[in-house]
Amino acid sequence: MAQRNVILELSFSEARAANALSAAADAGVGAEAAALPGLETFVYDTSYPPVMLPKVIRIDTPSGELFDTQSAVSVTLEPEESTYLVRGTVEEEDLNNLTAAVKRREGIINVYADPEIQPMIVCPGSAAVGTDADVERLLCTAAMRRSGMNGAGVLVAVVDTGFNIAYLNGKGKHPTFDAARSWSYNPTAAPPGAVAVNHGTMCAYDVCIAAPDCTLLDVVLLRPMPAPRPGESVISGLLSDAIRAFRHLLDIMNAPRRPGDTRSMVVNNSWGVFSDSWDFPVGHSGNYSDNPAHPFNIIVASLERAGADILFAAGNCGADCPDGRCGGVTARTIRGANSSASVLSVAGVDTTSTRVGYSSIGPGRLTDRKPDISSYTHFRGSGVYAADGGTSAACPVAAGVVAAIRSRRPFNPSDSSTSPAAIRSLITSTATDLGPTGYDYAHGYGVINACELQRRIAPPIVIDNFCDRFPDICRNVWLCRRFPHLCERLIPVRPPIRPPFPIPPIPPLPEPPVPRLSGSAAMADAAAFADFIMTDPASAGLTPEEAAYIAGMLDTQSGQPSTPTPHYKKHDCGCE
Amino acid sequence: MSKLLYTIMWDREPLTVDAFSEEFDVALHEIDRDFGVVEIDPQAHLYAVMIEEAAVNRLSGKQATEDKGVSGPYDNPVIEPFGPPRLPKKGDDSSLV
Numbered sequence: 001m002a003q004r005n006v007i008l009e010l011s012f013s014e015a016r017a018a019n020a021l022s023a024a025a026d027a028g029v030g031a032e033a034a035a036l037p038g039l040e041t042f043v044y045d046t047s048y049p050p051v052m053l054p055k056v057i058r059i060d061t062p063s064g065e066l067f068d069t070q071s072a073v074s075v076t077l078e079p080e081e082s083t084y085l086v087r088g089t090v091e092e093e094d095l096n097n098l099t100a101a102v103k104r105r106e107g108i109i110n111v112y113a114d115p116e117i118q119p120m121i122v123c124p125g126s127a128a129v130g131t132d133a134d135v136e137r138l139l140c141t142a143a144m145r146r147s148g149m150n151g152a153g154v155l156v157a158v159v160d161t162g163f164n165i166a167y168l169n170g171k172g173k174h175p176t177f178d179a180a181r182s183w184s185y186n187p188t189a190a191p192p193g194a195v196a197v198n199h200g201t202m203c204a205y206d207v208c209i210a211a212p213d214c215t216l217l218d219v220v221l222l223r224p225m226p227a228p229r230p231g232e233s234v235i236s237g238l239l240s241d242a243i244r245a246f247r248h249l250l251d252i253m254n255a256p257r258r259p260g261d262t263r264s265m266v267v268n269n270s271w272g273v274f275s276d277s278w279d280f281p282v283g284h285s286g287n288y289s290d291n292p293a294h295p296f297n298i299i300v301a302s303l304e305r306a307g308a309d310i311l312f313a314a315g316n317c318g319a320d321c322p323d324g325r326c327g328g329v330t331a332r333t334i335r336g337a338n339s340s341a342s343v344l345s346v347a348g349v350d351t352t353s354t355r356v357g358y359s360s361i362g363p364g365r366l367t368d369r370k371p372d373i374s375s376y377t378h379f380r381g382s383g384v385y386a387a388d389g390g391t392s393a394a395c396p397v398a399a400g401v402v403a404a405i406r407s408r409r410p411f412n413p414s415d416s417s418t419s420p421a422a423i424r425s426l427i428t429s430t431a432t433d434l435g436p437t438g439y440d441y442a443h444g445y446g447v448i449n450a451c452e453l454q455r456r457i458a459p460p461i462v463i464d465n466f467c468d469r470f471p472d473i474c475r476n477v478w479l480c481r482r483f484p485h486l487c488e489r490l491i492p493v494r495p496p497i498r499p500p501f502p503i504p505p506i507p508p509l510p511e512p513p514v515p516r517l518s519g520s521a522a523m524a525d526a527a528a529f530a531d532f533i534m535t536d537p538a539s540a541g542l543t544p545e546e547a548a549y550i551a552g553m554l555d556t557q558s559g560q561p562s563t564p565t566p567h568y569k570k571h572d573c574g575c576e
Numbered sequence: 577m578s579k580l581l582y583t584i585m586w587d588r589e590p591l592t593v594d595a596f597s598e599e600f601d602v603a604l605h606e607i608d609r610d611f612g613v614v615e616i617d618p619q620a621h622l623y624a625v626m627i628e629e630a631a632v633n634r635l636s637g638k639q640a641t642e643d644k645g646v647s648g649p650y651d652n653p654v655i656e657p658f659g660p661p662r663l664p665k666k667g668d669d670s671s672l673v
Binding site: 285 | 581583608611612614615616617618619620622624626647648649650651652653654655656657658659660661662663664
């Protein structure tokens, strides 16, 4: 039989007031029998002690509105003036009897519903949760950039409506744009990099959150279509256009490389099929959603075999609040390539790592364990929309992380540890688990954990024999203060000294000496060190600018310190 | 007339629109020239092509689907961006699911 959770408001009694006060002082105190009036059909929750509700003694409502939020409210905290809330349950059929009994009983003021409450879930139309700055913080992008994980040298193909590079620049995003290798269904009507600001621009912006130095390819696939109703905007395309676009990307992957060119390409796809009614029926040999032999599913697998990291949004047909285009269907909605084993399928969570209610839930149609991971969405970012929302935004955020990884781990056809499958495995194995323990169909393996990925890809370098190799540099206090990870093995650990009493004032630290090298051996060390950090700054945990600055300070030509660049101050040691 | 999506297994020289037209006896105007002949799996020598239904019927009449490695038709569904999510329209009960 159904039960109702109910709150009772009781008037003052000494026993209730004492019970309430003792519970306020001790969280282990529950409701005492003396504080509870006997009521048939009502079962008290004795774990919930009476809660004192101060009496409102004056409401200044000039407008006469009872709930005027501008009005002045005064309350009294006197126990005798207060009322007391307790809770319990009543059978559904006895609720009316309880309400009637309460009216007759002195000391019981009213009965209120005590409904179950749940965290608010993000749905279509919800306000943005956080900003792209929050996403940057969650992804540890500062640490990634210091480690050379910034998308540099990596092609990111945004397969979408096209983006507007001028808009991105105006928003502070300055990726390289490769117009020559971009593609459009109609280069005249929709020139890559110069289309109207729309969905694709949002995706490109979100890629740049984790991969600001990537090289963007604009693959203009989706286009404005005649809207069925005035005022509506419809952007769509046909899957055959996507086949052509992917063929173009396959040609890029298979093209001869110049020396030094990497083969890394990340492909973002924030689109798909919303409804089975858009597809041939399940079981038809030409069906797309369930059919790995469909030409598009084949070319997706071909592009992945060629070394591209392909990401697809999982979709927006989640059970809590699906997109209106889902037609009310929320089961098995991760269709076709969005569920391919060759791609990373991306679900959406907000910046509190709570799944957004519209994010599609697995299993996938082609592969059971889809989505693979969750990524951040529904935040204020690009400014194209009120919120960068949908799994559409989650996907490029994750694509940017993949591009950042590829800056340090470029695809090498002869190294299986750099294959797209290996990168997918790295991402899923480091994800932060959400929901039930382990994999689940709502969150995949969890939310992408770029902080852990940064630690895995570019762990802080401690050069074990640093002191042996660079003894003069090691004695350089300035350097060790500024870059402690280089020197942490070098600073001797001294036993603590028990100070005499009273403790004398601590003298100010002496000015840290700047590098001052002398002698040919020291000069050779400095030259070797400068060469070491300039050749591969990232492996020493330095940015190129930091490496150049240190090398300049060491000034191996003269043996004397040079003038620091204005970018760094003399005392900017970073470790005090 | 609408064109349908087919795949062709072709392990000789790279397949072009002209070669496809000649080999499969399909007139050039029956082939979607914008789409062309797209190699979708280089390892399997598999191509995709879009042709008119009438041509498909002729191909079928010749049992080309089996003899010449042609398979299809495959669906060419509409695709749309996954964001921002849209609210259901009035009368749409999807939010109740």
